[in-house]
Amino acid sequence: MCTSGGAEVVETADPEPARDEVIVEVDACGLCGSDVHALERGTTFEGQVLGHEFGGRIVEVGAGVDRPVKVGQTVAVNPLGSCGRCRACAKGLPFRCPERPNLGITAPGGYAQYVAVPATQLVALPSGLPTEFGAHAEPLAVSLNAVRRAMAGPGDSVLVYGVGPIGLNAIMALRLSGVDHIVAAGRSPGRRAAAAKVGADEVIDTREVSIGDHVRDSGRPFAAVLECSGAPGAIAESLGVLEPGGTCVEVALSAEVTGVPMSRMVAEGLRVSGSCAFSNDVYDEAVEHIAAGRVPVAELISERVDLETTPDALVRLRTPGELVRVLAKP
Ligand SMILES: [Zn+2]
Ligand SMILES: [Zn+2]
Known part of the structure; x- marks a missing residue:
């Protein structure tokens, strides 16, 4: 969780799903340069939970979810909320949608054990694919x-x-x-x-x-x-x-x-x-390429850290040296 001067690990109550949400137990969340820079420049806000490159497993489904999602399913999470009706959404710029927050930016994100995610933002991963691969879809x-x-x-x-x-x-x-x-x-x-x-x-x-x-x-x-x-x-x-x-x-x-x-x-x-972010169909396409094994995404991982050491890794990434991509494994 962010403070005005950096990031720290804190205990909080587990999130409850709203009617249209599920709770995802995070398996892996990529440490993104934009998080590194936000902390470095002090543009984070008090209580913000960063992390927008993540996937995991569904552990709870909200009462009003009308999609075929079930507990245990592994998913990649599209962090961008979109209403699908506004001008930004119509132009394929969901990250500009004023109606819905973006996870890890304006709503709590993936540097956490559990995250509440609108069911419309889940993309199922095929069984047999490492759950961690869900973290590769966003970049x-x-x-x-x-x-x-x-x-x-x-x-x-x-x-x-x-x-x-x-x-x-x-x-x-x-x-x-x-x-x-x-x-x-x-x-x-x-x-x-x-x-x-x-x-x-x-x-x-x-x-x-x-x-x-x-x-x-x-x-x-x-x-x-x-x-x-x-x-x-x-x-x-x-x-x-x-x-x-x-x-x-x-x-x-x-x-x-x-x-x-x-x-x-x-x-x-x-x-x-x-070019900033992506439209929903591009996110789906990214998951498809990863699921089909068309991209050597795993080659990029140089380190896996737990939540306790994530704040430290975000600082180390300011001067990456040999580090390429670091995954937080909550
Ligand atoms: Zn990113
Ligand atoms: Zn919209």
């Missing part, structure tokens, strides 16, 4: 959404700039999209090694070679850049390595106010797009 969905916006496909070369968990998931999502060539660029040796493991064709160490130099040497600009680093100057740099008609998708929560080369953007028909 994969974020990345699948970004890849959709990149509008790249067979024959294209795409750059993933920044190889944190979202960049690494983006590499897997790009492999699924059938692009021809994936270049990953990053600073951390551990994460660059992971990029090669999950499907990057080429991996650049940006401490040695800039992406501009890489394109000059290879002679092959990119159809799209998925900018996942949020590093200063990264957006302008990304625009500089696109081919005509190319798209830069900003996936990191970058605070950057950037200058864009307008004459080149117009003359070459470049696009810049932001």
Whole structure:
């Protein structure tokens, strides 16, 4: 649970399900960079329970749930609440829905033993799949959404700039999209090694070679850049390595106010797009890929921690070093 200055582990009463909710016993919850940054910047609120990348097992079903869910079923939890009727929901932006809270952000999330979840936000996992895999659906969905916006496909070369968990998931999502060539660029040796493991064709160490130099040497600009680093100057740099008609998708929560080369953007028909979260169908698609074994999600896990040591792991992730993805196992 968050305090104004950080996070601590506390005992609370178990949640009771509302009529349309179930109680999920959390099996695993991914430690997300956005949680790390929220704590680092002090933007959390008193009593907030973070954690939006989780799955587990249903242990109680509310009286009014009219879906075929039952106690014992293993599920991935879509953290985004949506009414399905408002303008944001109609546009496929449920995280902007003003009617329903988002778990781990505006409602209690997955760094807990038990979470109350609206039944409409559950996606069943097939039996035989490790329950822990439910925690992988959210970051994969974020990345699948970004890849959709990149509008790249067979024959294209795409750059993933920044190889944190979202960049690494983006590499897997790009492999699924059938692009021809994936270049990953990053600073951390551990994460660059992971990029090669999950499907990057080429991996650049940006401490040695800039992406501009890489394109000059290879002679092959990119159809799209998925900018996942949020590093200063990264957006302008990304625009500089696109081919005509190319798209830069900003996936990191970058605070950057950037200058864009307008004459080149117009003359070459470049696009810049932001990508945040995902629509409900993209979340379902992520679970499908994981269930079918099409994505090597387990390769990314470098550590599992219990709830007691989760606050400490969230601090350690500020300087990840060799750490790639950490799972809380309540
Ligand atoms: Zn996340
Ligand atoms: Zn809505």
